[in-house]
Amino acid sequence: MAKSIVIEAKKVSKTFKLQGQEIQVLKDINVSVHSGEYVMFYGASGCGKSTLLNVICGLEPPTEGELIVRGESLYGKSQHDITEYRRSKIGIVFQQFNLLKSLTIQENVALPLAAGGENFKRRMDRAAHLLEMVGLTKFLRRRPPELSGGQQQRVAITRALATNPWIIVCDEPTGNLDSRSADEVMAIIERLNSKSKRTVLMVTHNPEYLHFPNRIVYLKDGQVDKEVTNREVTAEAEKTNEKLDLDLRDLLRDKEEK
């Protein structure tokens, strides 16, 4: 079966201008991500991992090259279309959780649904439902600073899943967590890939995580240094992304059984 490519970065370069100087952060990057795949971007601090993820998510335009999503180039698309691509297709999880401190946990999870046109009550109901599935019901009306780091990151993952995206993009999601919470978060993301069949892009510099993905893209000084395949994506995983219907219960079963 031919592998279906979800996202392709073609000859992507990125240059920032800083105090009149140009800094080239990404140089001629070619990366393809297949449906159902778990790809890890690994490399030293400052090598350009976050910048590459931001380009892939449409948060930053590349200076050169293009990004092709399901065979269609983002080049020349309006900002509105690019934002819609990101909002509906990609769930993003950051190291700093990025929850809004003034909103409740439930409101935070409901937030990405606001752009989808659903009314307030339905958005809040869906958020409550998702939070119930991840075992965070008792925190619905609390605010982020009242939760532990691990709990906040689980809220952030739940928020990223609210729009039922194809792709989960994680930038050092365990960077601010103690090792137990970090293991829990990595296990949730692993199950998102293996059980819920989400395509996962993960940035890390933690070598302990190198066994998780199907493929590791090693980055060095803004370039792809090498790619290593741990295992091929299965045909079953390839069938995914079209008919996604999230079952978070699946992700939490292990936790409930403990």
Ligand SMILES: Nc1ncnc2c1ncn2[C@@H]1O[C@H](COP(=O)(O)OP(=O)(O)OP(=O)(O)O)[C@@H](O)[C@H]1O
């Ligand atoms: N907006 C910006 N303006 C100028 N330079 C930037 C900008 N964003 C990133 N850089 C520079 O690009 C380089 C790569 O940054 P990036 O954040 O992509 O690295 P990283 O691999 O994610 O590092 P870390 O592991 O520390 O998060 C760094 O030298 C950084 O200073």
Ligand SMILES: [Mg+2]
């Ligand atoms: Mg980074």
